Amino acid sequence: MVTLPGTPAAGRGIELDGVGKSFDGGTTWAVRELTWRVEPGRITGLLGPNGAGKTTTLRVIAGILPPDAGTVRVDGIDLAQRPLDAKRRIGLVPDGAALYDRMKGVEFLRFLADVYGVPDDERTRRMEELGRRLGIGTWVRDPIASYSTGMRQRLLLVGSLLHDPAVWILDEPMTGLDPDAQRGLKDLMAERRARGGTVLLTTHLLDVAERLCDRVAILHRGRLLAEGSPAALRRRFLRNPGDEPARRDAGPPRHAAAGPGTRAPARTGAMEGTTAAPRQPGELGTADLEAVFLLLTRQPATGGGDGATAPAVGPAPRDRAPAAPGSGDGRRGAHGGDGPSERGQP
Numbered sequence: 001m002v003t004l005p006g007t008p009a010a011g012r013g014i015e016l017d018g019v020g021k022s023f024d025g026g027t028t029w030a031v032r033e034l035t036w037r038v039e040p041g042r043i044t045g046l047l048g049p050n051g052a053g054k055t056t057t058l059r060v061i062a063g064i065l066p067p068d069a070g071t072v073r074v075d076g077i078d079l080a081q082r083p084l085d086a087k088r089r090i091g092l093v094p095d096g097a098a099l100y101d102r103m104k105g106v107e108f109l110r111f112l113a114d115v116y117g118v119p120d121d122e123r124t125r126r127m128e129e130l131g132r133r134l135g136i137g138t139w140v141r142d143p144i145a146s147y148s149t150g151m152r153q154r155l156l157l158v159g160s161l162l163h164d165p166a167v168w169i170l171d172e173p174m175t176g177l178d179p180d181a182q183r184g185l186k187d188l189m190a191e192r193r194a195r196g197g198t199v200l201l202t203t204h205l206l207d208v209a210e211r212l213c214d215r216v217a218i219l220h221r222g223r224l225l226a227e228g229s230p231a232a233l234r235r236r237f238l239r240n241p242g243d244e245p246a247r248r249d250a251g252p253p254r255h256a257a258a259g260p261g262t263r264a265p266a267r268t269g270a271m272e273g274t275t276a277a278p279r280q281p282g283e284l285g286t287a288d289l290e291a292v293f294l295l296l297t298r299q300p301a302t303g304g305g306d307g308a309t310a311p312a313v314g315p316a317p318r319d320r321a322p323a324a325p326g327s328g329d330g331r332r333g334a335h336g337g338d339g340p341s342e343r344g345q346p
């Protein structure tokens, strides 16, 4: 394992407390009442359907969007009170970032190193090392306009780590990457986890999330529905994991249908599957996380206000039913996916 200088101390992760974000002055909420701790020393996946609020959440954490409610702490630092200190601890890989096409890749990397005040000797070493790991070739001296999607993504990935941030935030990071670069990226994530760093990513690739992530959180209509290790979510929501894989053309798994004993939904917060030991490779079938995901996110957003229906799960008797998936107002988001979470105050 290659260790870069300035190894991030075992940080404090990311803490969200009651975070809300509205794009229309509080009529609808893209993210609502989000209270969540993203732990250091873990790879955490934020999952959810199109329009669920994943990118909005990452942008709020990264300080790009100010929240309309709640507080964000990055590595123990309050983002609102000390925004520069907090942002210095973050490496962000945005989804589909616009790059300066006339700039050469190497100029872009130097620019980022300047912004973050990375000393000359370190920046050279990090550029070379990260470039090797992520397959940056001599094309880095060409204008960005000539780059493929995957080359742009590799450049963004290298740039996000030049300052060796304690918190690495990646929005759909596999986009455009070939298998070799994907391998390099996964290895880098695992190394940062091993060094106590915080890795938070969004992905629609549930098989990747299942294999890569120590913990996953499922967001739907701006609300956190479930959070925990993939194994813990499986235990919580699937009674017979592996024997009834989710089908794309089917509703929730039969064994997860609501039973007479289903209890009322929790009003806030995620379902914690927090007691699970770290997942062992091969512990889960790849259909399990998909089954949990579909079970939670296919619930109709019926009713109004706080009367949202609970997902039709049949949790183990000791468990509570999951948090309401948001009552919604039937409007669709700009992505054509689920709309903002709810009307009214968060």
Ligand SMILES: Nc1ncnc2c1ncn2[C@@H]1O[C@H](COP(=O)(O)OP(=O)(O)OP(=O)(O)O)[C@@H](O)[C@H]1O
Binding pocket: 023, 030, 048, 049, 050, 051, 052, 053, 054, 055, 056, 057, 332, 333, 334, 335, 337, 338, 339, 340
């Ligand atoms: N700048 C914006 N202005 C208005 N509405 C926005 C803006 N950004 C996001 N939204 C809305 O907020 C909601 C959440 O969007 P967001 O991009 O966070 O979802 P997502 O989970 O990342 O979706 P996807 O998986 O499609 O990328 C959507 O309804 C979207 O239309």
